[in-house]
Amino acid sequence: MAAILAAGAGLHPARNAAAAPMPRVAAAGWAGAQTLLALGVVPLALPEIARYRALVAEPPLPESVQELGLRSEPNLELLTALAPHLIVADAGSVTSPLARIAPVATFAPLRPGRRPAEAAREATLALAARLGRDAEAQSLIAAHEARLAGAAERLSGDRGGPLCLVSDAFGNRALVFGGNSLYQDVLDRVGLRNAFTGATSAWGHATVGLDQLAALDPTTRLVLLTSRVPDARTFLALRPLWRTLPFLREERVTVLADILFYGGLPSADRFARLLAERLAPGNAARG
CATH class of the missing domain: 3.40.50.1980 (Nitrogenase molybdenum iron protein domain)
Known part of the structure; x- marks a missing residue:
């Protein structure tokens, strides 16, 4: 998991999360934003909000999330002003400019040589650990398994x-x-x-x-x-x-x-x- 989410200074590990305030998190990509929202964490900002709502849709994005510009060119001035404790970037993103503002966690639910479902679970658990949301991650995975089982039952007569x-x-x-x-x-x-x-x-x-x-x-x-x-x-x-x-x-x-x-x-x-x-x-x- 360390390869998925590199450790960053200034964040409390999960075991101390109960004694620490929830970090302020910005999302620089849609995949990371989806999982943040599924874990109950609303990002401060996200790029291309209108396109997220049209093309990604779920989980729904609250109105409080600020527009961060393009995914390829996020608004670094706004990110600096928001002072996030963590920036969650999607795999393949250029992270060096982001890392000058806050620690960066790269969310990688697809990885070469791994089944996507397995990699997605690992990435979710690793991100949750960085945010002290381990219980929420376990609930998310359990709900995911139940949804797949329900879909399989509905499609069993296909x-x-x-x-x-x-x-x-x-x-x-x-x-x-x-x-x-x-x-x-x-x-x-x-x-x-x-x-x-x-x-x-x-x-x-x-x-x-x-x-x-x-x-x-x-x-x-x-x-x-x-x-x-x-x-x-x-x-x-x-x-x-x-x-x-x-x-x-x-x-x-x-x-x-x-x-x-x-x-x-x-x-x-x-x-x-x-x-x-x-x-x-x-x-x-x-x-």
Whole structure:
């Protein structure tokens, strides 16, 4: 866990948290912000708040959180004025300017060589330990397990084909999610299959052509993870080249709202819930 969250001066360890005030925390990325909120810690500030509310959505962001500018260029003057005790940055962020303001914890729910669900749990526990929120982290993980079990029960009667998870489409290509994604871990837990078994990036996704999509299992169902279109008909109208694909011709398409694919346990919970709401027998919906 030390590799996930480097120790920073000026913070009390978890065992002394009861005797110390809760640190003032700013979030420099959305994945860390999600988990802070799930642990009951409201960040002082967050970049691109409007986009978080539109594209990430859960947990909801309180109005008290201040706008920090762009994720790639956070407002360092505002951060300095807020005087946080800790800044939580997402993996891959440039942290050296932040570290001149306060200790930085890098939240990394996706790590090479580790299953995303396992890495997300470890990252959550490590962040909670830095904030003295160990009990909250255990409750969060228990609730996460219960939600996955509930989704699995609701989907137990599903008899449809495997799913092809697409979050973006451009021309004759698509961004699909495969075996080392957080989505795959959820599919495994709720008893659904992923139609795409090809190689993916460290983030769990790959860019593929329509020929590769057409070659998937003929019973494949398409799941669009996007807020850009409200339904499959709109999607087709914007991308006529896709009409030849079997799952579109036969209307085996479900549109889900956006989900932060690197967001850790809150994202996994959101994906499992939305899948169960749309695909569970008796209330399955297309488009």
